[in-house]
Amino acid sequence: MDIVLIGSGNVASHLARVLYAAKHQILQVYSRTIDNAHILAKEVNADSIDELQQIDVQADLYILSIKDDAMAEVVEQMPDVNGLVVHTAGSVSVDVLSRFKNYGVLYPFQTFIKSAELQFDTIPILVEANTTANASLLMRLGNELSKRVLQASSEQRGALHISAVFACNFVNHMYRLGEDVLKESGLPFELLHPLIKETANKVLRMSPSVAQTGPASRNDQQIIQKHLNQLEGQEETQQIYRILTDSIVKHNE
Amino acid sequence: MDIVLIGSGNVASHLARVLYAAKHQILQVYSRTIDNAHILAKEVNADSIDELQQIDVQADLYILSIKDDAMAEVVEQMPDVNGLVVHTAGSVSVDVLSRFKNYGVLYPFQTFIKSAELQFDTIPILVEANTTANASLLMRLGNELSKRVLQASSEQRGALHISAVFACNFVNHMYRLGEDVLKESGLPFELLHPLIKETANKVLRMSPSVAQTGPASRNDQQIIQKHLNQLEGQEETQQIYRILTDSIVKHNE
Numbered sequence: 234m235d236i237v238l239i240g241s242g243n244v245a246s247h248l249a250r251v252l253y254a255a256k257h258q259i260l261q262v263y264s265r266t267i268d269n270a271h272i273l274a275k276e277v278n279a280d281s282i283d284e285l286q287q288i289d290v291q292a293d294l295y296i297l298s299i300k301d302d303a304m305a306e307v308v309e310q311m312p313d314v315n316g317l318v319v320h321t322a323g324s325v326s327v328d329v330l331s332r333f334k335n336y337g338v339l340y341p342f343q344t345f346i347k348s349a350e351l352q353f354d355t356i357p358i359l360v361e362a363n364t365t366a367n368a369s370l371l372m373r374l375g376n377e378l379s380k381r382v383l384q385a386s387s388e389q390r391g392a393l394h395i396s397a398v399f400a401c402n403f404v405n406h407m408y409r410l411g412e413d414v415l416k417e418s419g420l421p422f423e424l425l426h427p428l429i430k431e432t433a434n435k436v437l438r439m440s441p442s443v444a445q446t447g448p449a450s451r452n453d454q455q456i457i458q459k460h461l462n463q464l465e466g467q468e469e470t471q472q473i474y475r476i477l478t479d480s481i482v483k484h485n486e
Numbered sequence: 487m488d489i490v491l492i493g494s495g496n497v498a499s500h501l502a503r504v505l506y507a508a509k510h511q512i513l514q515v516y517s518r519t520i521d522n523a524h525i526l527a528k529e530v531n532a533d534s535i536d537e538l539q540q541i542d543v544q545a546d547l548y549i550l551s552i553k554d555d556a557m558a559e560v561v562e563q564m565p566d567v568n569g570l571v572v573h574t575a576g577s578v579s580v581d582v583l584s585r586f587k588n589y590g591v592l593y594p595f596q597t598f599i600k601s602a603e604l605q606f607d608t609i610p611i612l613v614e615a616n617t618t619a620n621a622s623l624l625m626r627l628g629n630e631l632s633k634r635v636l637q638a639s640s641e642q643r644g645a646l647h648i649s650a651v652f653a654c655n656f657v658n659h660m661y662r663l664g665e666d667v668l669k670e671s672g673l674p675f676e677l678l679h680p681l682i683k684e685t686a687n688k689v690l691r692m693s694p695s696v697a698q699t700g701p702a703s704r705n706d707q708q709i710i711q712k713h714l715n716q717l718e719g720q721e722e723t724q725q726i727y728r729i730l731t732d733s734i735v736k737h738n739e
Contacts, residue, residue, distance in 0.1 A: 406694070415646065445659065
């Protein structure tokens with residue numbers, strides 16, 4: 234397929250590379266900042282553009298991989314095209330693209346950092362489209378890139394995104410608060426590495442509801458109180474410790 | 487060294503095996519239940535005892551690997567010894583052993599997960615002692631067992647335990663809340679597996695403060711509000727979403 238990529242961020246970069254590797258033709262990479270467009274475009278042998286009016290209207294597929302809040306404006310300014318227009322966002326309804334004739338969503342469900350090497354074929358891809366034919370086309374494309382492709386409604390995608398906020402963003406924030414506590418005591422974050430690995434590996438084998446351990450899980454009030462006392466002065470961390478402990482206790486009731 | 491092990495549980499068993507493998511002599515294994523003492527003693531070619539008065543007072547090292555709340559009583563009932571007496575607990579001060587002439591802590595920072603395939607030499611060991619000479623002795627011993635041995639005060643050990651609550655127990659609870667949200671939408675938890683792996687792997691390479699992504703990290707209020715709306719009716723999950731989002735926003739300021 235002849236593809237135009239609108240965006241040059243993390244998701245756009247990863248998608249560009251796997252699509253290019255799968256022998257699709259990336260015609261253009263658009264970014265508001267031409268230098269960013271250029272860096273990615275060079276990698277996948279495409280042209281770089283920084284005006285939406287420059288978009289090639291003959292492409293088969295247009296992938297919008299941009300910030301959610303920029304979506305509406307970019308959609309409005311894009312030229313009319315016949316090809317399939319998709320976005321890659323978890324929490325944006327497919328309807329934002331309804332001014333086009335053919336539209337849909339291709340949502341690769343993973344946390345993306347530009348530099349990090351990813352095994353793209355293990356990443357679930359969620360697909361939605363305005364017609365059965367477009368959905369089939371996206372399913373086929375998805376299956377070229379990943380072993381796990383499924384159709385999901387905008388609402389299910391929203392739920393998946395929320396669950397990702399918990400299992401990724403909030404998890405990372407827990408790591409960070411743990412790092413802060415260690416820093417306060419002059420200890421290196423690396424001490425947590427074996428624990429972090431084992432905690433993640435465990436829920437690949439069993440449900441997190443079974444995997445739960447720790448003072449909150451045992452409702453060990455003596456240790457909980459000791460920890461809260463030691464967190465005196467780190468008010469925010471202390472508050473989060475208290476709320477999450479309560480939540481674990483409640484879940485175990 | 488000639489070593490007496492007081493306790494026959496998970497930590498005691500792992501320690502006994504690695505000390506025995508490192509050519510130390512395990513003289514005795516004590517347990518209140520003689521059968522438990524016997525099982526472990528047999529493995530490491532030691533005598534089994536179930537009376538604290540039977541403890542060999544000529545040993546070089548006494549390792550107390552027992553439940554936190556049994557510690558004070560066992561210490562009281564032990565005979566006077568000249569050798570170094572240590573416990574292996576994370577949240578117990580070294581001072582609990584101050585009736586002895588030589589005392590300290592040898593804390594293997596485990597994942598709290600029973601696993602037969604525990605690679606002991608990757609487990610950090612935290613060491614504390616009442617004198618520099620005793621600390622040196624424990625550091626030397628620790629270095630025989632693990633690649634990561636460091637001196638840490640009782641307070642630092644407490645901080646490490648708190649950080650473990652965040653990086654393990656609270657992380658697992660985030661997985662669980664994510665699972666709950668997916669269940670509500672009829673989606674399988676397995677969709678989160680790649681994300682969970684990648685999120686953990688990422689912080690083995692970089693600080694979590696650098697690894698943070700997601701709507702809170704971008705302070706994307708539109709998505710945040712959308713997620714909060716979709717969580718209407720799941721009050722507790724909604725509250726935790728709000729608090730952790732605020733915390734991430736604050737950390738990025």
